[in-house]
Every structure is written in C-alpha cells, then in structure tokens.
Amino acid sequence: MTPPAAPGAVPKIRIRGLHKSFGDKRVLDGIDLDILPGTSTVIIGGSGSGKSVLLRCILGLVEPDAGTIEIDGVDVLSMNRRQAEATREQIGMLFQNAALFDSLPVWENVAFGLLAQRGTRRIGRAQARALASEVLTQVGLDPSVGDLRPAELSGGMQKRVGLARAIASRPQILFFDEPTTGLDPIMGAVIDGLIVDCVRVLGSTAIAITHDMASATRIGDEAAMLYKGRLVWQGKAASLLDSGNPMVDQFTHGRREGPIGMELRR
Amino acid sequence: MASVLDLVARIGRGTLSGVRGAGSLTLFGLNGLSHLLRPPFYWRAFFQAFAEFAFFSLPVVALTAIFSGMVIALQSYTGFSRFNAQSAIADIVVLSVVRELGPVLAGLMVAGRVGAAMAAEIGTMRVTDQIDALGTLSTNPMKYLVAPRLLAGIVALPLLVVVADILGVLGGFIVSVIKLGFSPRGYITGTLSFVQTGDVVVGLAKAAVFGFVIALMGCYNGYHSRGGAEGVGAATTSAVVAASILTLAFDYVLTELFFAR
Ligand SMILES: Nc1ncnc2c1ncn2[C@@H]1O[C@H](COP(=O)(O)OP(=O)(O)OP(=O)(O)O)[C@@H](O)[C@H]1O
Ligand SMILES: [Mg+2]
Numbered sequence: 001m002t003p004p005a006a007p008g009a010v011p012k013i014r015i016r017g018l019h020k021s022f023g024d025k026r027v028l029d030g031i032d033l034d035i036l037p038g039t040s041t042v043i044i045g046g047s048g049s050g051k052s053v054l055l056r057c058i059l060g061l062v063e064p065d066a067g068t069i070e071i072d073g074v075d076v077l078s079m080n081r082r083q084a085e086a087t088r089e090q091i092g093m094l095f096q097n098a099a100l101f102d103s104l105p106v107w108e109n110v111a112f113g114l115l116a117q118r119g120t121r122r123i124g125r126a127q128a129r130a131l132a133s134e135v136l137t138q139v140g141l142d143p144s145v146g147d148l149r150p151a152e153l154s155g156g157m158q159k160r161v162g163l164a165r166a167i168a169s170r171p172q173i174l175f176f177d178e179p180t181t182g183l184d185p186i187m188g189a190v191i192d193g194l195i196v197d198c199v200r201v202l203g204s205t206a207i208a209i210t211h212d213m214a215s216a217t218r219i220g221d222e223a224a225m226l227y228k229g230r231l232v233w234q235g236k237a238a239s240l241l242d243s244g245n246p247m248v249d250q251f252t253h254g255r256r257e258g259p260i261g262m263e264l265r266r
Numbered sequence: 267m268a269s270v271l272d273l274v275a276r277i278g279r280g281t282l283s284g285v286r287g288a289g290s291l292t293l294f295g296l297n298g299l300s301h302l303l304r305p306p307f308y309w310r311a312f313f314q315a316f317a318e319f320a321f322f323s324l325p326v327v328a329l330t331a332i333f334s335g336m337v338i339a340l341q342s343y344t345g346f347s348r349f350n351a352q353s354a355i356a357d358i359v360v361l362s363v364v365r366e367l368g369p370v371l372a373g374l375m376v377a378g379r380v381g382a383a384m385a386a387e388i389g390t391m392r393v394t395d396q397i398d399a400l401g402t403l404s405t406n407p408m409k410y411l412v413a414p415r416l417l418a419g420i421v422a423l424p425l426l427v428v429v430a431d432i433l434g435v436l437g438g439f440i441v442s443v444i445k446l447g448f449s450p451r452g453y454i455t456g457t458l459s460f461v462q463t464g465d466v467v468v469g470l471a472k473a474a475v476f477g478f479v480i481a482l483m484g485c486y487n488g489y490h491s492r493g494g495a496e497g498v499g500a501a502t503t504s505a506v507v508a509a510s511i512l513t514l515a516f517d518y519v520l521t522e523l524f525f526a527r
Contacts, residue, residue, distance in 0.1 A: 061398045085406070093402045099395035103387075113403040118306065165403070 010073050012037040012173065012205040013058065018067035020053060027053050028064070029229030035222075040199045040206035042216040042237055044251060045226030046260070051209045052096055054226070055175050058207075059091060060084055071173070092171035096178050096209075098162035100150035106161055107132040107146030113169040135164040140190050156182045163191065167198055174198055176208040180215045192218040213252050216240055225251065227260065294412075294489070295482050301406070301413035312414035319380050319422035319477070324429065326379060327372045331430035334367050335359055335437025343446055355448075356456030359438030364461060364469045365525065368430040370517050372423060373476035377509035381484040384415060385505035388488025389498035397489070412485045416478060423477030424470040431469065468524045475520065476513045483509040 011034040018031040027050040035041050043051050056062040058069055060076065069076050076087055092113070100109050108115070111128035123131075133143035139160040150158055159182055166174060176195060180188035192215050198204045199221075210216050216223060220237030225248050233245045240252050250258030342358045343351060388411055391397050400407045435457055442448045483505045491501035 056398075059398070059402060061401070085401070088401060089404045091402055093399070095395045095399060097395060099399040101391075101396055101399070102394075112405070116404040165399075169404075 010037075011035055011070075012072065013207075014068075014070040014073075015058070016068045018054070018057060018069065019065045020050075020057060020062065021065060026229050028057070031067070031226075031229075031231055033224065033231060033234075035205060035207060037205050038199065038203050039221045040195065040208060040219055041222040041224060042208050042210055042220035042240075043224050043226060044210065044213075044216060044240075044248075046251070047211075049226045050229055051226055052177055055093070055177060055207065055209065059093060059175070060088055090171050091173040091175060092166035092169065093175045094159075094162045094166040094177055094179055096181075098150075098158040100158055100161055100165070102150045104150075105146065106148050106150060106153070107136070107143075109150065109161055110135055110146070110164045110168050112165060113171075117169070131168065132164075135168045136161070138167075138194060139164045140187055156184070156187065159183065160187075160191065163194070167194075170202055170204070172204055174204050174206040176206065176210075178209055178211065179219075180210065180212055188212065188215055189218070195219050213240060291482070291486055294486050295416075295478075297408055298412040298416050298482070298485065301409040302417055304409075306409070308410050308414050311410060312418055315384075315415045315418035315481075316422050318383065319376065319418050319481075320425055323372075323376050323379050323426060326375045327426050327430050328433050330371045330375055331363070331368060331433040332437040332440075334371060335363055335434035335439075336441045337437075338362055338367075339438040339441035340445070343442075351446075351448075353452070353456040353460075355438065355442055355446075356453050357460040359442075360435055360457045360461045361465065363434030363438070364431050364465045366469075366517070366521075368427045368434055369423075369469050369472040369476060370513065372426045372430045372473065373480065373513040373517075374510055376423060376426065376477070377480045377483075377513060378506055380419075381480045381505045381509040382502045384481065384484030385488040385491070385502045386498055388485055389491035389501040390488075392489060392491050393494055393497060407489075412489070415481045415485055419477035419479075419481030420474050421477070423473040423480070427470055427473040431466070468520070471524075472517060472520050475516050479512045479516060480509045483512065 013033070013035040015031055015033040018028050019026075020028040031054060043054070045051050053062055057064045058071075058076075064077070067077075071087055071090075074087070076084055079087065100106075101112065104112070107129055110132040114123055114128045114131060115125070117123065129146070132146055136143050136146060141157065141160055141164070145153070145157070145161075150161065153161065159179070163176070163179060166176070174195075179195060180191050183191060195206060195208065196219060199206050206219075208216075208219050210219070217237055217240055220240075223233075223235060223237040223240050224231045225233040225245075227247060233243060233248045235243055240248065243249060243252075246259050249255075250260055338359050339355050342355050388397075391411070397407045397411070400410060439450070439453050439457075442453050443450050487501040487505040487508070488498075491497045493500075
C-alpha cells in the first residue's frame with residue numbers, strides 16, 4: 001500500500017486508466033486525470049470526443065469498462081449503491097441540454113436539491129422558494145421567471161436555470177457541460193464570473209467543458225484537451241492560447257490545417 | 267442443416283432474451299415496491315399519479331361499463347326469454363360485470379390511457395437526461411418516479427372498478443326495465459340476491475393486480491427507453507401492448523385461482 005500523501009495534495013478526483021467503449025466505438029481510451037481540491041479545470045476537445053461521457057462516468061451514470069475513479073481518495077466504482085449515492089450527492093451537474101424537469105415550475109427546479117434534503121438540513125417550501133429566487137438573480141434571471149415552466153424559456157434561459165439548479169445546494173464538486181453555449185457574450189461573461197465565484201468563494205472543485213476559449217481562460221485554473229479518447233495535453237488554462245502543443249494550438253485557434261484532420265464520425 | 271442450426275440458435279437467443287427481460291422486469295417491480303417501505307415517500311407524485319389513474323380515466327371506464335351491462339342484458343335475453351328471464355338476466359349481468367368485465371374492461375381502458383401516458387412521460391424524462399439529473403439532486407428516481415405510480419395503480423384501479431361494477435349493473439337495469447319491460451324492484455332484488463361478497467372482493471383484488479401491472483409496464487418501458495422521440499414512441503406502444511396482454515393473462519390466472527373449483 002502506498003503511504004497517504006500529505007493533506008492538500010490528495011486530489012479531489014483522481015482518474016486512472018479509464019476506458020469506455022460503446023459497441024466497437026472506443027470513446028475513452030485510458031484517461032488519467034487528477035483534479036485538485038478548490039481548483040477549476042476546463043476540458044476542451046472536438047465534438048464527439050467523449051467529454052460528456054467522461055463526466056457521466058464520474059457521476060456514475062455511465063459504467064466504465066476499466067479503470068478507477070477516486071473521489072476524496074475512495075474508489076467510487078467499487079462502492080455499494082448507498083455509498084455511491086451519497087458520494088454523488090456532493091456533485092452538482094449542469095447537463096449539456098439543461099435537463100430541466102418540465103413538469104415543475106422553474107423555481108421548483110432550482111430548489112429541487114434543497115427540497116430533497118432530509119434531517120437537519122430539511123427546509124420548508126417558502127424558504128426554498130426564497131433561496132431559489134436568490135439563485136435565479138445570481139444567474140441573471142428575474143425571480144418572476146420562477147413561476148414559468150421550463151418550456152416557456154429560451155434555450156439560454158434554460159441553461160441558466162440548469163446552472164442555478166446545479167449550484168443552489170452549494171455542492172463540493174461542480175460539473176458544467178458547456179455552461180455558456182447559447183448565451184450572448186455579456187451573459188456568458190456573467191456566468192463565467194459566477195462559476196469562478198463558486199470555486200473561489202465556496203471552495204468548490206469544478207470541471208467545465210467548453211468550446212469557448214475566452215470562457216475557458218476565464219473559468220479555468222487547469223486545462224486538458226481530449227482527443228481520440230486520450231488526454232493529449234494538460235496544463236494551465238492561462239497557457240491555452242500559446243501552449244506550444246500543435247494540437248491544442250490548432251484547436252484553440254480554430255485552424256483547418258494541422259495535426260487534427262477532419263475525420264468523418266462513425 | 268445449417269439453416270436448422272440457425273433456427274435453433276435463433277429460438278435460443280429469443281428465449282434467452284425473453285427470460286432476461288422477464289427477470290429484469292421482475293427486479294424492477296420488486297425494487298419499485300421496496301421503495302414504498304423505505305422513507306421518504308413522495309405524496310405529491312402519488313396524488314398526481316392517482317388523479318391521472320382514477321379521475322381522468324373515470325369517464326372512459328364509466329361509459330365502457332354502462333354499455334357492456336346493456337349489451338349483456340340484451341344478449342342474454344335472447345337466450346333466456348322462454349324461461350325465468352328476469353332473474354336470470356339480473357344474475358348474468360351482475361356476475362359477469364363484477365367478476366370479469368368490470369376489472370378487465372377498466373384495466374384495458376386504463377392501460378391504453380394511463381399506461382401510455384406514463385411511458386411517454388418517464389420516457390421523455392429518460393431521453394432528455396432528467397432521470398440522470400434526479401440522481402445528482404439527492405433523489406432516487408425509482409423512489410420519486412416509480413414507487414408512487416405503482417401504489418397509485420394498486421389503489422386507484424379497485425376504486426374505478428367499484429364505479430364500473432355499479433354502472434355495469436345500471437346498464438343492465440336500464441335495458442331490462444325500459445326495453446324489456448321487467449319490474450325495477452324485481453331486477454334489483456334479483457341482483458342483490460345473486461351477488462356475493464366474495465365475487466366483489468375477488469373482482470377488486472384482480473383490479474389491484476391489473477393496476478400494478480399497468481403502472482409497472484408504463485414505468486418500466488419509459489425508464490428503459492432510449493433514442494429520442496422515436497424511442498419514446500416505441501416505449502409507449504410496448505407499454506400499452508404489454509399491459510393489455512398481461513392484464514388478460516393475469517385475469518386468467520386469478521380466475522383459475524379463485525373461481526375454478
Ligand atoms: N449512451 C450512448 N450510447 C452509445 N454511444 C454513445 C452514448 N453516449 C455517447 N456516445 C458516443 O460517445 C461519443 C462521445 O460522446 P460525448 O457526448 O461524450 O461527446 P462530447 O465530447 O461531449 O461532444 P460535444 O462537444 O458535441 O458535446 C459520441 O461519438 C457518441 O456517439
Ligand atoms: Mg457533450
């Protein structure tokens with residue numbers, strides 16, 4: 001057994017040798033990744049490169065074929081169901097398509113995780129409603145939006161409600177799947193600021209997937225690029241635009257010529 | 267030779283996947299039921315599902331029951347007219363409605379209406395990641411979505427069948443009194459003297475089983491749907507078909523169990 005590392009050096013999330021295929025399509029092909037507590041990591045990569053699948057594996061929504069995923073040093077893949085559920089409750093997730101509950105009004109969507117808390121953390125509906133209004137304001141939505149149904153919102157508004165729902169219960173770990181896609185540039189900057197606040201002020205650990213390089217450098221401390229099922233580059237988010245890695249360069253500058261050819265997706 | 271082997275292999279594969287499906291359905295049902303025993307219980311979800319089952323299905327079930335009662339009265343009159351028709355018709359109407367037609371027709375109507383709606387709703391939640399989102403919000407989807415619906419089916423269908431029983435008898439009464447000219451009082455005393463508590467209770471027990479089966483098929487097919495709107499459509503269809511077939515199959519089994527002596 002390896003001796004326990006010094007406190008602070010234990011990664012919040014530690015992934016080793018993660019593999020996942022759908023049929024004969026290899027999506028994740030040996031991912032090794034450490035996410036330190038209180039940092040935010042952006043993951044970039046082409047469409048269909050497996051970014052969302054990676055997050056879903058950590059969340060336990062997709063079962064990997066091989067590899068280990070540790071959260072706070074405990075392997076989540078070998079946990080029993082109850083432990084896994086308890087671990088998952090510490091993770092807030094903004095889904096790529098927002099995944100709002102369309103049978104509930106917006107405020108109940110935002111307060112859903114709060115209302116689900118039991119025991120000493122249990123809160124009443126009035127209190128939950130007030131908290132929901134607060135979080136809605138944070139994501140730039142008027143509290144009156146709380147009475148609407150998700151179907152009555154624009155795509156960008158749905159995204160922000162999804163974000164509000166993910167951060168409302170102040171989870172220790174936050175996953176954002178393309179948080180600013182579909183938002184105008186100003187609102188995008190507001191949301192980036194909010195994500196940064198979650199990490200700086202609340203001390204959460206965040207992973208964000210994004211295709212927006214401006215947003216990536218604003219949100220991220222660390223960055224990683226996923227290509228063909230592997231992390232081909234890891235470094236500081238600030239160095240994304242001049243990383244010296246030809247693949248990252250091509251990607252972040254959106255060049256057609258370079259090591260990444262346009263492959264047709266199978 | 268090769269084609270025979272091929273056929274055998276295909277039958278084998280089909281059987282295996284059938285067994286696997288039955289097993290996973292059973293586990294799903296037991297898992298759903300087990301959540302009823304462990305708190306928390308989602309009352310709002312239960313009442314919503316209950317309203318969907320009982321209240322919104324009431325008109326369809328009521329009309330079906332009334333017309334069936336009328337048809338039975340009319341049909342049996344042609345067979346019995348020469349003998350003691352009046353009491354015989356009351357007898358046949360009440361027994362067939364309470365033992366068979368009430369539960370089965372209510373079951374089939376509700377399967378088409380509520381089973382489909384459940385599969386569509388849960389299926390949409392599945393393909394739009396809403397079920398995955400539940401898990402990240404401290405909520406077990408089996409407990410939140412499935413358990414309340416199963417209980418709603420078990421409770422609501424017997425209540426619907428009580429209504430169906432009464433209206434079915436009323437249908438027979440209407441035809442007997444208005445069309446065939448029997449005495450109203452005679453028809454009612456006839457009905458009351460033939461119907462036994464056991465018949466009613468078994469009819470209601472059947473209804474509870476059908477309600478469970480319908481909710482289960484709606485939830486199971488919705489929960490396991492994949493592939494966008496098309497997948498949800500397919501899930502809805504299989505939920506209705508499976509619930510209808512299983513309702514009739516369980517009807518036979520329960521009849522064999524309780525009435526065949
Ligand atoms: N449940 C699934 N079944 C089969 N294949 C899947 C499934 N989920 C994802 N895939 C496949 O895995 C690959 C990676 O998907 P993923 O959603 O992770 O892409 P992504 O990197 O998030 O892309 P984008 O930037 O477009 O969101 C895709 O080719 C997709 O077809
Ligand atoms: Mg994605």
